[in-house]
Amino acid sequence: MTFLTSPTERSTTRDHPRARDAQGAARRRNDADVRGTRLPATFDVTAEMEEWARRNTPDVAQSATDAFRDYWRARPDPEGRKADWLAAWRGWMRREQATIERQPGYRGPARQTAPIAAIRIPVEAMCRDHRGHRAATCGLCRSERIEAR
Known part of the structure; x- marks a missing residue:
């Protein structure tokens, strides 16, 4: 610990270990925010996510979410980090929907084209x-x- 010897010297964080520790903790938090985090072990599809998937990716099955979890848990540490896992999941689901739509013979989601009374x-x-x-x-x-x- 350095002591001030004259009134003209400035105090720095090097002079105060507690300030230095607080700054280091804040820097580590900011680094984690920038670098992202690993996929949480408790990553589950919520009701809001299911509703979003029904509206935006109607042809994608639950197995796509399972593949998403497996893929990102298996990635090595630097590549397996994301800042926003919900956005990553939505992007994965959109790509799965686009893949399905590019397949030959895809005719879109099933729709009722004739009124039920006309079919009888x-x-x-x-x-x-x-x-x-x-x-x-x-x-x-x-x-x-x-x-x-």
């Missing part, structure tokens, strides 16, 4: 002999008529 066929329009077929277009009745000739 009245009983009178159904074929009496062949369940599930319309009477006017029943191919089975038509083939039976052709065979009968």
Whole structure:
């Protein structure tokens, strides 16, 4: 510990160990904020996260979150740190959705295109002999008529 020998000397943090310790702790906290943290062991999907996923990534399954957890827990220390894990999870889910949408044959999320009432066929329009077929277009009745000739 250095003592002041004259009134013109300035006191510095080197002169006071407590001030130096406080500054070191603050610097370590700021470094952790800048460098980020590892994925918390208790990283679970909350209700808000589920709602966000339903709206923004409807085709992505729960297994994508499991893959996210496994990937980031397995990363080495410098690369396995993030400042905002929620933002990292949302980005992961968006990329998974984009991957699904790029696959051949993707037609988008399932949607009801016709009103339910239009799908139901009245009983009178159904074929009496062949369940599930319309009477006017029943191919089975038509083939039976052709065979009968």
